[in-house]
Amino acid sequence: MSAWPLYSLLRGIRTTRWPRQEETAPGVSPGRPQPSADASGAVVGRCPTAALMRIANGVAVDFARCVHCQRCLHGEDALPWSRDFAWTAHAPEGRSSLGRRFRRSLHVRYIDAGACGGCMGEVRLIDAPPYNLHRFGIFITATPRDADVLLVGGPVTEAMRMPLRKAYEAMPEPKRVVAMGVCAINGGVFGKSFASAGGVAEVVPVDFVIPGCPPPPLAIIHALLAVTGRAQTHASEQQP
Amino acid sequence: MSGRAELLDLLAANARPDVGVGGAHGALRAEVTPKAVPDLAAKLIEHGCQFATLVVEPARADGGFTLRYFFYAANDATLIEITAAIAPGSSALAIADRVHAADWHEREAEDLYGIRFEGHPFLGDFVLHDTVWPEDVAPMRRVFDPHRRVAESGLGTAWRPRRILDEAGAIAFPVGPIWGDYHEAGLWLLETPGEQIRQAQSRLFYKYRGVEKIAESQTPDHCVLLAERFSGNSAFAHASAYCRALERIAGCSVPARARALRAVFAELERMRYHAAAIAELAGSTALAVGKSMGQEIEERLLRLTGEVCRHRYLFGVCAPGGLAWQPDNAALRRLRTGVTDAARELVGLERLLAHSSSCLDRIEEMGTLTPELAQSYGVVGPVARASGQKLDLRLALPYGAYADTPVEVPLEVEGDGYARLRVWFAEIRSSAAMIESLLLDLPDGAITEACPPTEGVALAWVEAPAGAAFHWLRLDGDGRIARWRIGPPGFRNWHAFHRALKGAAFQDFPIILASFGLSVAENDR
Numbered sequence: 077m078s079a080w081p082l083y084s085l086l087r088g089i090r091t092t093r094w095p096r097q098e099e100t101a102p103g104v105s106p107g108r109p110q111p112s113a114d115a116s117g118a119v120v121g122r123c124p125t126a127a128l129m130r131i132a133n134g135v136a137v138d139f140a141r142c143v144h145c146q147r148c149l150h151g152e153d154a155l156p157w158s159r160d161f162a163w164t165a166h167a168p169e170g171r172s173s174l175g176r177r178f179r180r181s182l183h184v185r186y187i188d189a190g191a192c193g194g195c196m197g198e199v200r201l202i203d204a205p206p207y208n209l210h211r212f213g214i215f216i217t218a219t220p221r222d223a224d225v226l227l228v229g230g231p232v233t234e235a236m237r238m239p240l241r242k243a244y245e246a247m248p249e250p251k252r253v254v255a256m257g258v259c260a261i262n263g264g265v266f267g268k269s270f271a272s273a274g275g276v277a278e279v280v281p282v283d284f285v286i287p288g289c290p291p292p293p294l295a296i297i298h299a300l301l302a303v304t305g306r307a308q309t310h311a312s313e314q315q316p
Numbered sequence: 317m318s319g320r321a322e323l324l325d326l327l328a329a330n331a332r333p334d335v336g337v338g339g340a341h342g343a344l345r346a347e348v349t350p351k352a353v354p355d356l357a358a359k360l361i362e363h364g365c366q367f368a369t370l371v372v373e374p375a376r377a378d379g380g381f382t383l384r385y386f387f388y389a390a391n392d393a394t395l396i397e398i399t400a401a402i403a404p405g406s407s408a409l410a411i412a413d414r415v416h417a418a419d420w421h422e423r424e425a426e427d428l429y430g431i432r433f434e435g436h437p438f439l440g441d442f443v444l445h446d447t448v449w450p451e452d453v454a455p456m457r458r459v460f461d462p463h464r465r466v467a468e469s470g471l472g473t474a475w476r477p478r479r480i481l482d483e484a485g486a487i488a489f490p491v492g493p494i495w496g497d498y499h500e501a502g503l504w505l506l507e508t509p510g511e512q513i514r515q516a517q518s519r520l521f522y523k524y525r526g527v528e529k530i531a532e533s534q535t536p537d538h539c540v541l542l543a544e545r546f547s548g549n550s551a552f553a554h555a556s557a558y559c560r561a562l563e564r565i566a567g568c569s570v571p572a573r574a575r576a577l578r579a580v581f582a583e584l585e586r587m588r589y590h591a592a593a594i595a596e597l598a599g600s601t602a603l604a605v606g607k608s609m610g611q612e613i614e615e616r617l618l619r620l621t622g623e624v625c626r627h628r629y630l631f632g633v634c635a636p637g638g639l640a641w642q643p644d645n646a647a648l649r650r651l652r653t654g655v656t657d658a659a660r661e662l663v664g665l666e667r668l669l670a671h672s673s674s675c676l677d678r679i680e681e682m683g684t685l686t687p688e689l690a691q692s693y694g695v696v697g698p699v700a701r702a703s704g705q706k707l708d709l710r711l712a713l714p715y716g717a718y719a720d721t722p723v724e725v726p727l728e729v730e731g732d733g734y735a736r737l738r739v740w741f742a743e744i745r746s747s748a749a750m751i752e753s754l755l756l757d758l759p760d761g762a763i764t765e766a767c768p769p770t771e772g773v774a775l776a777w778v779e780a781p782a783g784a785a786f787h788w789l790r791l792d793g794d795g796r797i798a799r800w801r802i803g804p805p806g807f808r809n810w811h812a813f814h815r816a817l818k819g820a821a822f823q824d825f826p827i828i829l830a831s832f833g834l835s836v837a838e839n840d841r
Contacts, residue, residue: 078672080605090612103622106631124538145541146632150641157626187494188501190523192837194548194629197592197618200498204595204611216497233840234467235448235522236501239493265541269462270455271526290548292628 091208094294095307105161105292106144111137112155113316119155122147125265128155134316139163139287140261163287164299165312167255170283173305174252178224180213182304185223185247189240190230190272194290195257199229201293214300220246225303226280227296231259231266232273244280252283252303256296261285287312320344320394323363327396330356343395350383350400350408354435357385357398358414365389365396366707367694368777369786369803370421372429374458379404381431385411385418386775386786390712395775407432417694420811421803430454443521447475455529462529481507481514491825493522500836506817506825513825516817518810523840531800536562536636536769539797543787544631547804547838549592552578552585553780554787554802554838555634559767560715560776561789562636568767570716572759574638579717580754581630582778583747584655588617589781590698590740591662593833597737598669600830601678609665613658620654623647638764652755659748666741679733683816683828686731693812696805697783699832702739703731709779721750733831740833769795780805782834806839 092099109127113134120128120135127141128148135155148155174182186199203209203216217223220243232240244253255276258264268274276282286299301307327346348356361367368386375381380403387396402408410433412419422433423442430452433439440446444453449467454460477488492503503519527546531539543558544551556578563570570578595610622628624647632640669675685695690703700707708725710718726742728735773790783805792798809832816828 078674080603080668080672083668084605084608087609101619103619103628106622106627124541143541143545144627144631146626146640149626149632185494186498188499188523190501190525190837190840192545192548193550193835194545194631196498196500196835196837197549197614197629200592200596201611201615201618204615205608206612206615218496220494230523231525233501233523233525235445235524236493238448239501239522243494259545265545266525266527266530269526269530270460270465270467271524271529289545289631290629 090205091211092206092294095301099294100159104294105159106288107157107159108139108142108144108163108288109137109148109155110158111135111314111316115155116153119148119153122151131315136313136315138313139165140258140285140312142287143258143265143289161292161295162298162307162310163291163295164302164307164309165285165287166309167277167282167285171252174224174250174303175305178304179306182214182225182300183217183223184214184225184227184300185217185220185243186227186229187240187243188230189228189236189260189276190233190266191257191259195229195259198290198293199227199256199296202296207293207297209297209300212297212301220244221248223247224251225300226251226253227256227300228253228260228276229256231263232276232279234271234273237273237279240276240279253280254284254286254299254303255282256286256299257291258287258289261287264289284309285312320389320392323365323389323394323396326356326359326363343397345397345399347399350402353383353385353398353400354409354411354414357387357411357418360387360396361415363389364391367415367417368395368784369788369801370418370425371788371801372425372431372456373790373799374429374456381429383408384788388713390707393713395713397775402431407434409434410436412436416692417808420807428454428456430457441475443524445475445521455526460529462526462532477505477517479507481509483509485509489822496826502836504825506822508822511821513817513820513822516814518814520810520836521840523837525841527841528800528802531797533796535796536791539800540635546802546841547835548629548631549589549835550585550780550782550838552581552630552634553778553785556582557776557778557785557787558789559634559636560778561774561787562769563767564774564776565772565789565791566636566767566770568637568765570638571762571765573761574763575717576754576758577639577643577763578634579721580651580751581625581633583751584617584621584651585630586781587655587658587744587747588614588621590744590833591617591658593830594662594665594737594740596833597679597733597827597830598675600827601675603672603675606665606669606672606675609661613661613665616654616658620651620658624651635764637767638762640764642763648755648758652752655748655751659744662741662744669737676734678824678827679737679831682733682820682824683831684730684732685812685816687729689812689815690731693815694808695783695812696808697780698736698739698743699809699812700783701726702728702735704729707784709777709784713777715777717754721754723750733828736831736833771795782806782838783809802841804838804841806834806836809834810839
């Protein structure tokens with residue numbers, strides 16, 4: 077005997093109202109440092125990934141390098157941090173959004189190309205009740221042959237180069253690739269090495285990137301909306 | 317089972333007479349000839365010791381190696397280190413045929429260093445897949461340049477799965493490396509004559525990022541980032557083990573407040589890790605509502621972590637010498653009530669799952685790892701504790717705040733999927749209770765102590781959410797990383813995973829996989 081449907085109904089709707097309303101619940105996003113005209117520049121030296129840059133009028137941030145290590149969040153000369161998550165940026169030379177035809181039905185294939193548990197955990201939550209990807213008409217598919225979008229996490233390890241390329245080639249046109257997380261953008265802390273390609277763009281063309289380490293579920297959903305032109309992209313490097 | 321004195325006798329009887337046995341920091345050390353290793357290792361296992369990890373260190377000058385085998389005696393908190401020097405060009409003797417838990421460690425060392433292990437039944441294609449990497453590459457040797465790409469897809473030799481089943485119509489059904497919805501990359505070959513899995517093989521290391529190699533000659537501060545990010549869902553466990561290794565080298569002692577908070581965050585991570593595993597298991601048995609409820613609790617714990625620690629996966633919290641910043645008391649109070657609420661919801665979910673026949677039918681007497689197999693493979697963590705092995709480093713080798721905090725360790729003996737599920741729930745309950753009592757009795761004071769990197773070597777360990785994790789570290793004269801060895805829990809548990817598949821039906825594979833709750837990223841490094 078099973079009363080699961082009843083338990084489900086009794087719980088009511090638990091899904092965020094974003095993007096109709098702002099989502100401000102604490103802990104939804106790790107946030108990220110903001111460019112600042114006030115910072116003296118001493119904080120730049122604490123950044124282990126060169127995401128912070130001293131420029132003429134303050135400190136600029138390259139979000140494609142920021143891994144949320146928090147070293148500029150605490151201590152003296154700390155930078156202000158945002159709590160946002162609409163982080164998706166257009167990749168250099170990336171193709172445009174897929175457009176109206178995909179607004180009600182977009183199929184996504186996720187590929188783990190060396191992602192750590194962080195990106196794995198966050199991507200598994202995008203279709204969980206708090207976020208519910210399906211309300212946008214976006215679906216996860218098991219095969220690249222049905223996919224419009226390839227969502228790739230990880231720095232692309234040596235053994236995953238070939239499977240990634242094969243998956244990309246198996247997709248029908250038109251198709252788009254989203255690199256998810258700093259590792260997928262440029263290798264992140266793993267960099268470019270004998271074992272890591274140093275980003276998805278080294279293996280297949282990338283159209284959109286999601287900065288973050290890891291990007292929270294709403295940042296991933298924001299990217300998928302941006303792929304169909306339903307959300308704005310933002311520059312991944314910002315100055316005060 | 318043995319006492320410390322008996323172990324000392326055993327080591328002294330086997331050690332090279334000119335070196336002998338040393339015993340600083342509660343550890344027993346012995347340097348032996350390579351020939352003596354297999355016998356001694358087998359005797360230690362007979363005495364009830366557990367194999368911890370194998371550390372290989374290339375000698376500075378010549379082409380030789382130092383092999384360090386770590387064991388521990390769980391019943392009297394003793395760590396044992398056996399060292400053997402391998403001369404240039406000569407081979408080591410395998411212990412894998414006597415100590416099965418060391419099997420993958422030796423395969424890995426053979427693959428990454430090019431050390432031959434005589435008597436090992438199965439070497440070759442392991443970390444470096446033959447289809448991708450040229451045959452003679454040994455990336456962990458000192459001369460190897462980590463920045464240069466040597467592999468080129470298709471350059472290596474052809475690889476065919478090892479087939480054991482010889483029957484008309486039998487196939488080896490491949491699952492992976494890209495499969496399912498959000499599964500991690502790995503290949504599982506299921507051999508079957510039709511419906512039943514007769515034997516299976518896991519092929520991992522599709523996610524090998526060479527963490528231990530790219531860390532070489534980096535600063536210890538920078539490698540905290542790597543320690544957190546090679547396995548993000550147990551980031552705090554690995555970061556704190558790595559930091560403990562640094563602290564042991566520097567001889568610095570972590571302030572009491574930081575010690576207690578490290579235990580709080582480690583238990584918080586364990587709760588979230590297990591909640592995610594429970595959601596996956598419910599989902600694999602097609603219990604959509606159960607999965608949703610598990611995910612909601614997981615998300616609640618993630619948000620709570622994000623609120624208190626500013627990062628959902630606890631990145632940037634642990635630092636050498638303590639914690640990176642002083643959390644404020646109001647946030648810690650919210651953490652305490654939030655954890656209690658989440659634990660209460662999980663108890664509710666446990667009751668629902670325990671009365672749900674569609675879930676129980678698929679996990680009871682399914683994916684069984686017998687206590688005998690669990691012992692021989694040396695599995696760790698919840699997988700071990702569901703198969704009758706009462707192993708937990710928080711008890712066996714108490715560290716940090718666990719030295720004076722009672723730890724309740726659940727034990728089940730059936731070894732099936734349901735036993736593992738019960739262990740997860742029991743651990744969540746005990747973690748929540750531990751967080752509550754640690755926060756109620758939280759010492760005041762400093763959060764960090766100076767921990768300047770100096771030359772030295774140390775082993776540190778934690779009970780990560782998936783089980784025992786060992787971090788061995790050597791810093792050179794400049795205070796940079798000379799060698800970092802991560803012995804993750806997955807390395808033990810994935811080794812045994814395929815044994816639990818024997819006899820299962822095809823559709824049981826994802827369920828058994830979910831019931832182990834293992835991370836590929838943590839194993840592959």
